[in-house]
Amino acid sequence: MVTLREIIEDLARIGVTLLSWGYGLFIIVFLLLRLVISDRFWLIGGISNFTFYCFLPLIPLVLLTIPARAKWGLLTTVPLLIVGMLLFGSYFLPKNVPPPTGQTIKVLTLNIYRNNNTLLETQNYMRGIKADFVLLQEMPERQVLPLLYGMSDFYPYQSSRAGVDATSSNILLSRYPILTVEDLQQPNDTHTQQRYIVLYEGQQIALYNIDLALPVGTPRLSLIGGIVGDFAFGYEDSQRNAEIRRLITRIQQQPLPFIVAGDFAMTDQTTIYREVTNVMRDSFREVGTGLGGSWPVGEVEGLLPKFIPPLLRVDYIWHSDHFRAIEASLGDKIGSDHLPLYATLELAVR
Numbered sequence: 001m002v003t004l005r006e007i008i009e010d011l012a013r014i015g016v017t018l019l020s021w022g023y024g025l026f027i028i029v030f031l032l033l034r035l036v037i038s039d040r041f042w043l044i045g046g047i048s049n050f051t052f053y054c055f056l057p058l059i060p061l062v063l064l065t066i067p068a069r070a071k072w073g074l075l076t077t078v079p080l081l082i083v084g085m086l087l088f089g090s091y092f093l094p095k096n097v098p099p100p101t102g103q104t105i106k107v108l109t110l111n112i113y114r115n116n117n118t119l120l121e122t123q124n125y126m127r128g129i130k131a132d133f134v135l136l137q138e139m140p141e142r143q144v145l146p147l148l149y150g151m152s153d154f155y156p157y158q159s160s161r162a163g164v165d166a167t168s169s170n171i172l173l174s175r176y177p178i179l180t181v182e183d184l185q186q187p188n189d190t191h192t193q194q195r196y197i198v199l200y201e202g203q204q205i206a207l208y209n210i211d212l213a214l215p216v217g218t219p220r221l222s223l224i225g226g227i228v229g230d231f232a233f234g235y236e237d238s239q240r241n242a243e244i245r246r247l248i249t250r251i252q253q254q255p256l257p258f259i260v261a262g263d264f265a266m267t268d269q270t271t272i273y274r275e276v277t278n279v280m281r282d283s284f285r286e287v288g289t290g291l292g293g294s295w296p297v298g299e300v301e302g303l304l305p306k307f308i309p310p311l312l313r314v315d316y317i318w319h320s321d322h323f324r325a326i327e328a329s330l331g332d333k334i335g336s337d338h339l340p341l342y343a344t345l346e347l348a349v350r
């Protein structure tokens with residue numbers, strides 16, 4: 001005679017197995033579509049930004065299949081979990097970075113956020129980092145002059161360029177002379193970018209301050225409101241990708257050692273990321289540890305609950321082969337919806 005306990009155990013085993021199969025099928029179909037059509041379909045492009053997080057539910061599923069004795073569920077979840085570990089495990093391993101033997105440059109980048117009111121905290125943070133070059137994006141226009149004046153003793157060389165909507169500016173704070181400043185944005189661009197030539201210890205270096213268009217258009221569905229709904233159902237990366245490809249073309253023609261920093265509005269799971277890595281090196285991926293999520297900071301505008309760390313890595317410090325990354329790390333929360341990112345680079349070729 002079948003007991004109630006046996007019935008419950010059978011139902012649990014069947015339920016966990018079906019759940020494992022269903023989620024496993026989602027992962028397999030997503031990975032195949034990502035491989036075949038990549039970012040060309042908006043839904044796959046949007047989900048691709050969260051590829052790492054797609055693998056996380058496999059962990060509780062594996063833990064459920066063991067007590068439920070759902071062996072067919074294990075045969076689905078365990079191999080996929082191994083795939084996730086192969087894809088992302090190296091992100092969390094410490095990097096063996098030889099110490100520098102030559103001159104080093106420290107770079108800090110931060111999208112300040114247009115509604116940021118923590119000017120003094122931002123200044124104190126920058127002083128503590130002691131970067132040679134600070135590249136800021138979307139600095140509220142009302143705070144530009146106070147910032148430049150307040151940091152002039154630490155950074156005697158400064159450049160401020162108003163954004164296309166004149167409500168915010170991109171700023172370079174430098175300990176070294178700024179020789180030239182060039183705006184890179186096109187008339188239809190929604191954000192602003194600059195190229196600077198600086199003189200570092202007798203060596204000219206090109207710095208790029210980049211702020212790219214958000215990959216968001218008109219939502220195709222209206223199931224969720226706000227920026228989350230816009231991103232989930234209005235993912236549109238054509239404008240951003242066009243701006244990135246123009247930047248790539250410029251970089252390919254750049255003879256000087258260069259550093260490119262800023263808000264790229266893309267994650268390292270997008271197809272366009274691989275195009276960028278063909279022409280320059282990602283400092284954080286070279287020597288940083290972890291996912292490097294820099295956006296969104298949950299305390300700002302209620303984008304996420306406060307206990308959830310920033311999920312997406314959208315801020316970068318890239319460099320040419322003239323440099324070698326020594327250190328790359330995210331900074332503290334200082335009132336922006338982005339975390340600051342800083343890197344130390346060794347100038348290996350002069």
